[in-house]
Amino acid sequence: MPSTVIKNGTIVTADLTYTADVKIEGETITEIGTNLSGDTTLDATGCYVMPGGIDPHTHLEMPFMGTYSTDDFHSGTQAALAGGTTMVVDFAIQQPGQTLIEALQMWDNKSGRAHCDFSFHMAITGWDEQVFDDMKTVVQEKGINSFKHFMAYKGAMMVDDDEMYASFQRCAELGALPLVHAENGDVVAQMQAKLMAEGNDGPEGHAYSRPPEVEGEAVNRAIMLADMAGVPLYVVHTSCEQAHEAIRRARQKGMRVYGEPLIQHLVLDESEYFDKDWDHSARRVMSPPFRNKQHQDSLWAGLAAGSLQCVATDHCAFTTEQKRFGVGDFTKIPNGTGGLEDRLPLLWTHGVRTGRLTMNEFVAVTSTNSAKILNMYPKKGAVLAGADADLVVWDPEATKTISAKTQQSAIDYNVFEGMEVTGLPRFTLTRGHVAVEEGTMKSREGHGRFVKREPFQSVNRALSQWKELMHPRKVERTGIPASGV
Ligand SMILES: NC(=O)NCCC(=O)O
Numbered sequence: 001m002p003s004t005v006i007k008n009g010t011i012v013t014a015d016l017t018y019t020a021d022v023k024i025e026g027e028t029i030t031e032i033g034t035n036l037s038g039d040t041t042l043d044a045t046g047c048y049v050m051p052g053g054i055d056p057h058t059h060l061e062m063p064f065m066g067t068y069s070t071d072d073f074h075s076g077t078q079a080a081l082a083g084g085t086t087m088v089v090d091f092a093i094q095q096p097g098q099t100l101i102e103a104l105q106m107w108d109n110k111s112g113r114a115h116c117d118f119s120f121h122m123a124i125t126g127w128d129e130q131v132f133d134d135m136k137t138v139v140q141e142k143g144i145n146s147f148k149h150f151m152a153y154k155g156a157m158m159v160d161d162d163e164m165y166a167s168f169q170r171c172a173e174l175g176a177l178p179l180v181h182a183e184n185g186d187v188v189a190q191m192q193a194k195l196m197a198e199g200n201d202g203p204e205g206h207a208y209s210r211p212p213e214v215e216g217e218a219v220n221r222a223i224m225l226a227d228m229a230g231v232p233l234y235v236v237h238t239s240c241e242q243a244h245e246a247i248r249r250a251r252q253k254g255m256r257v258y259g260e261p262l263i264q265h266l267v268l269d270e271s272e273y274f275d276k277d278w279d280h281s282a283r284r285v286m287s288p289p290f291r292n293k294q295h296q297d298s299l300w301a302g303l304a305a306g307s308l309q310c311v312a313t314d315h316c317a318f319t320t321e322q323k324r325f326g327v328g329d330f331t332k333i334p335n336g337t338g339g340l341e342d343r344l345p346l347l348w349t350h351g352v353r354t355g356r357l358t359m360n361e362f363v364a365v366t367s368t369n370s371a372k373i374l375n376m377y378p379k380k381g382a383v384l385a386g387a388d389a390d391l392v393v394w395d396p397e398a399t400k401t402i403s404a405k406t407q408q409s410a411i412d413y414n415v416f417e418g419m420e421v422t423g424l425p426r427f428t429l430t431r432g433h434v435a436v437e438e439g440t441m442k443s444r445e446g447h448g449r450f451v452k453r454e455p456f457q458s459v460n461r462a463l464s465q466w467k468e469l470m471h472p473r474k475v476e477r478t479g480i481p482a483s484g485v
Pocket residue numbers: 059181285286287288314316335336337
């Protein structure tokens with residue numbers, strides 16, 4: 001079996017920083033030590049050797065708002081690798097009339113082009129007996145242990161409380177983790193209609209129609225429902241203090257609630273929606289929208305304090321032409337932005353280089369925490385013998401200016417255009433294969449494999465045990481008075 005040794009680097013994991021060589025045989029890390037040798041040597045002088053990034057939230061070739069997101073499993077996973085991310089978790093979403101299993105088949109077909117490993121969350125967009133039954137197949141046979149619920153996008157993917165609570169209870173039974181896109185979709189729809197009626201039809205209307213309160217309310221509601229169902233909860237794209245505050249409070253009360261800020265919300269703010277150039281603002285339309293500096297500070301603090309766990313991208317990239325579907329009606333601008341290639345360099349630049357995050361916290365929030373929360377650690381998210389050789393050799397001094405002209409993403413712009421970043425991959429390895437070397441792409445289409453994720457044992461068992469103990473019990477009484485009737 002061909003072997004590779006990464007030499008002269010410093011290993012940085014979520015909890016350790018130390019000097020050692022890393023030996024890879026085939027697709028797996030087989031040894032960590034000193035003076036190791038192999039068929040090939042990768043020089044990591046001056047670099048950190050870290051677990052490759054895991055993006056827990058992407059939408060590649062997603063059918064949405066009358067079109068498909070432009071980055072697919074080919075360009076999207078190339079972008080991931082170029083930026084040091086070695087695994088993405090995408091969302092399989094049923095289309096009207098489709099079963100969960102049919103939707104999964106669709107995602108299986110699309111993902112054949114992936115250059116890096118991937119897994120899926122399954123979206124629940126309605127509720128009936130078939131969905132109830134299929135959830136069991138999805139968890140027990142298809143290797144998917146997480147289900148997403150959209151509390152927004154009324155008239156499309158949104159589920160109501162009835163459906164969500166039923167699904168949360170099913171997740172509890174199956175050892176699965178529910179995810180929520182938390183915005184009050186009913187209120188958003190009313191605000192959108194009002195803004196449009198007042199002639200407020202530009203991209204700034206998108207931000208006005210989705211204030212932090214609609215997110216905070218929904219996060220609180222989802223947390224309460226999850227608590228009543230006895231299941232943990234993962235809140236995707238946590239963008240504001242109201243949402244973070246709800247997560248923080250729940251965690252202080254002992255609830256297993258996880259929060260995921262996006263790199264976009266951490267570094268871009270709401271002023272983007274007030275640009276005079278319609279295209280500039282529309283390209284940045286996503287839900288929830290970008291917020292102000294106070295909200296950004298809250299998210300950064302949450303990552304350092306541990307009340308927020310994973311930094312994702314929600315990569316859902318539309319071209320300018322696609323964004324223009326919404327000229328004259330902001331509600332028709334396809335929601336979504338890219339970020340796969342830029343997540344790690346931006347987080348390093350704005351997090352580690354400013355002192356907001358340590359290097360170990362950086363690894364935790366870009367990789368290890370996702371692997372643990374989604375139940376694939378230590379196969380993924382670890383630099384350990386036996387783990388997949390998904391690694392990034394990170395040059396902390398390498399710099400570039402982000403530009404659509406040099407990106408892997410297939411769209412015609414980049415929402416971070418012109419930003420300088422310091423900290424880039426020297427090498428990115430996906431299951432032992434060197435996919436990126438000093439900015440040159442050497443990745444292979446179809447190399448990526450589906451990563452099966454087993455149902456959760458400990459957290460769900462602990463919660464159901466507690467639920468069982470607290471279950472309503474009839475009080476057996478003596479001396480019951482005769483009925484008054
Ligand atoms: N976030 C966004 O605007 N688009 C992608 C779909 C979603 O996650 O809501």
